Amino acid sequence: MATGDSSVQVGPVPFKDVEDDGDMVTALPERPSEEHVGLVSALPCCTIADMKLRCYQGFWLPEGMVPAAAALQRRFEPRPSDVIVASLPKCGTTWLVALAFATLARRAYPPGAADHPLRRLNPHQCLPFLEGLFAGGREGKLDALPSPRLMNTHMPLAMIPGAVPAGGGCKVVYICREPKDMVVSLWHYLRRVHPDLEFSEVFDMACDGTTPYGPFWDHFLGYWRASAARPESVLFLRYEELLRDPAGNLRRLARFVGLPFSAAEEEGGVVGGIVELCSLDSLRGMEANKAGYMDPRVKFPREALFRKGVAGGWKSHMTPEMARRMDGVAADKLRATGLALP
Numbered sequence: 146m147a148t149g150d151s152s153v154q155v156g157p158v159p160f161k162d163v164e165d166d167g168d169m170v171t172a173l174p175e176r177p178s179e180e181h182v183g184l185v186s187a188l189p190c191c192t193i194a195d196m197k198l199r200c201y202q203g204f205w206l207p208e209g210m211v212p213a214a215a216a217l218q219r220r221f222e223p224r225p226s227d228v229i230v231a232s233l234p235k236c237g238t239t240w241l242v243a244l245a246f247a248t249l250a251r252r253a254y255p256p257g258a259a260d261h262p263l264r265r266l267n268p269h270q271c272l273p274f275l276e277g278l279f280a281g282g283r284e285g286k287l288d289a290l291p292s293p294r295l296m297n298t299h300m301p302l303a304m305i306p307g308a309v310p311a312g313g314g315c316k317v318v319y320i321c322r323e324p325k326d327m328v329v330s331l332w333h334y335l336r337r338v339h340p341d342l343e344f345s346e347v348f349d350m351a352c353d354g355t356t357p358y359g360p361f362w363d364h365f366l367g368y369w370r371a372s373a374a375r376p377e378s379v380l381f382l383r384y385e386e387l388l389r390d391p392a393g394n395l396r397r398l399a400r401f402v403g404l405p406f407s408a409a410e411e412e413g414g415v416v417g418g419i420v421e422l423c424s425l426d427s428l429r430g431m432e433a434n435k436a437g438y439m440d441p442r443v444k445f446p447r448e449a450l451f452r453k454g455v456a457g458g459w460k461s462h463m464t465p466e467m468a469r470r471m472d473g474v475a476a477d478k479l480r481a482t483g484l485a486l487p
């Protein structure tokens with residue numbers, strides 16, 4: 146399905162501008178299609194806030210995404226110039242998506258431009274969501290996009306083996322977050338639609354590895370190991386580092402994708418302009434992020450993506466015992482891997 150690489154660098158274009166399905170750009174399929182029901186229903190199942198998860202090859206995927214995982218494994222063929230933004234939900238996806246889009250598209254859209262796509266679209270509407278397209282049989286839409294394509298996924302690396310095979314593939318930028326903050330963020334998000342959801346329920350599932358796309362440790366590790374083995378193909382970023390030094394990490398990102406900021410851009414304030422455009426306050430203030438839903442069927446408001454945006458918020462949600470338990474799970478699973486969490 147992959148087409149030849151375009152030598153003319155015109156991408157990335159805001160996906161919503163070329164996608165005719167309106168708000169379905171960010172939508173998840175709720176159920177697997179008829180032809181996949183047999184495959185999916187045989188898998189172990191659990192439920193979080195009405196969302197059915199199925200354990201597929203060791204990862205707990207929203208059940209509508211299982212066929213997408215199988216299809217991605219079989220059919221995803223990246224172009225060498227592609228960039229994939231990857232993350233577990235609630236680890237800083239929206240922020241990284243915005244930063245990556247603003248960086249790769251800065252020639253067409255300087256950060257100060259009044260018509261910048263991030264001033265009229267939610268960041269997620271700017272990128273195709275890989276599994277959303279593959280789940281709905283709409284992956285052909287990727288073929289029509291100009292290079293370089295910028296895409297987004299929550300899938301573990303094991304589900305997109307074509308992304309970084311030895312000696313080929315494309316570039317992947319991953320963002321990792323302190324898992325205690327991730328679980329707090331996930332709970333706040335889910336309770337916008339399920340107000341009775343107990344924090345302890347989401348916490349227990351995270352410790353058991355059964356939150357969406359988890360276990361979190363295996364998700365982190367897949368990308369971590371690939372970044373250690375092929376640093377030119379996988380950039381492993383951390384939410385806490387991005388908070389501490391957004392400009393420094395943005396420069397890393399730009400160098401990694403082969404578009405380092407020039408001296409003229411540095412002098413012209415482009416780095417600061419992108420950091421400012423993509424800051425939590427800036428994005429939260431955009432009309433496109435104040436109204437509307439991530440998915441017209443499941444009413445998660447877009448504004449729920451922009452909450453506190455801090456490191457260490459877990460301290461006001463977890464008892465010391467809960468924190469010890471989750472730290473213990475992470476330490477146990479990550480022991481001797483070289484991956485340390487903040």
Ligand code: PAP
Pocket residue numbers: 232233234235236237238239240326329330331333423424425426428450451452453454455458
């Ligand atoms: P997603 O996976 O559903 O897209 P994601 O963007 O990864 O969600 O996570 C949302 C978290 O990122 C929220 O964290 P919190 O609940 O702990 O506050 C949100 O506030 C934070 N976030 C979103 N945009 C930004 C930003 N521009 N800068 C810093 N943090 C951000």
